[in-house]
Amino acid sequence: MKTLSELDILQQHLNNAIDTIRDEIKRNNLPPLSNYSTEPHPMDDASIALPPRLYEARRLLMGKPYSATFSWFSFSETFCTVYSFSGMQFEKAFLQGQLQCLVQSPFDRVVEQSLSGYESSCLQILIRSGVLDQLAETDDPSAGIPAQELAKVADIDSWKLVPVMRYLASQGWLSEVKEDTFRLTRLALELRWGNNGRNWITTPGKPEISTAFVKQVLNEDPNWRYSRQPNQAAYQLAFNTDQTVFEYLKHHPKERHLWAMSIQAWGDITYVGIIADYPWSSLDGYTLVDCAGGQGKLSIALVKMLPNSQVIIQDREEVGTLAKNNVKHNMPEVILGDRISVEAQDLFMPQPRSGPKHVYILKLVLHDWPDLECITILQHLAKAAREDTKIFIIDAISEPCTLRTVPESEKVDLKDLEYAEEYRKISPPAFIPANFGCSAKPLLALSVHMLGLFNGRERSMSEWETVISGAGLDIAAVHGLRGTLSIIECQLPPRKDNEFH
């Protein structure tokens, strides 16, 4: 007999729940569910007791960590324990996305969202108390450790630790192997010391900035409310400063280091797609200028890939030291200033590197800035550019959340990618928005975070077009990459016959 995998079993639960909901809707003469309806559905009315089978099918589909009829703890205890005994992880039953929106009770969603900040707080507790590292470094990670023991080593109250850990277990970060004994799950391994997830989550200030974000947007002072200055955002409200994030970090080296690690984490997760999905070898022989190149991970890769190219990492003076150390660490054989150099260069000053066959790269830079600043940055590059210069904006293209009908001849679906080596994005299938809805949540959350930090944002293609044409540049091509980013290749517009350069 075929042994079913966890994926097989979860699919069965999913199909069973959907089939049941469909059947119950028909049996009870309810209207069809739609995420695009502008009317409430009878199932949204919490004062009506749903038929038991429909109620339970919805609970199965949501894999909900709580419900109206179960108290938080009793439900979590039963459910988490049962699931960890059967070797399954709760988080995998928690189906996100379109299906969640379609079937979840709107009030439950409100409760879940209004308390969602606790997930971040509980993760902070897990990490900052050292509990996560205790769980990661134990001799037998699969056995787990009783919360009482963890609390004693961390010097915190176990009465407070247990609800924190159980909540995290319900969200998939931990599993409760027996009552009050927890172990890490696959998801939580990303939070171990040295991993990108840990670097990203430990950058200081995220909770403070997200709280102050409300005050940024709804500020009583209209000068603030309508300000798009990079130094009038939630960050300044949270840290009581009038400096931009980068100016502030200049004077706070410890935070600067943590920030650099978190930026690097985002860079790392997008790196594979940038390298794999663009034909970089076609640029061998070009001079590549990595503007605001940070610690220079992309530049180091490019100099290794392109033996006839020169690569220059530019950034703020205080970041240059990090980049130099990084180059020395990763390429001990290379002499700085030979094929790779690091130099201080302000994005808002004229670009000194100019000449034939140049590529200016702006990776994850423009999303940090409001439109006016982006236009100024691009104008400096446009002024330094020649006819054959390429300007690469490597940033996300944040599709709107609209439904889009793709003409049949242009459709790409999963079947088209069978055995494909070249990456192509699939077209959104029916009822899935252009940005794939909840799949875009990390990027859209980052977009809001950019607003809170700098009045920056992730941009849609039409928003990119505004900024690029505002700087007097043309778009030559757009390359989609795996890992949320794209390369928007820009160039000078063709010269008119009567123009002299």
Ligand SMILES: C[S@@+](CC[C@H](N)C(=O)[O-])C[C@H]1O[C@@H](n2cnc3c(N)ncnc32)[C@H](O)[C@@H]1O
């Ligand atoms: C989000 S990071 C991106 C770094 C790098 N391109 C990457 O992808 O890892 C933004 C970078 O812009 C740099 N930066 C900020 N303001 C700058 C300025 N006025 N001139 C030059 N660099 C600046 C920061 O120091 C930081 O390294």
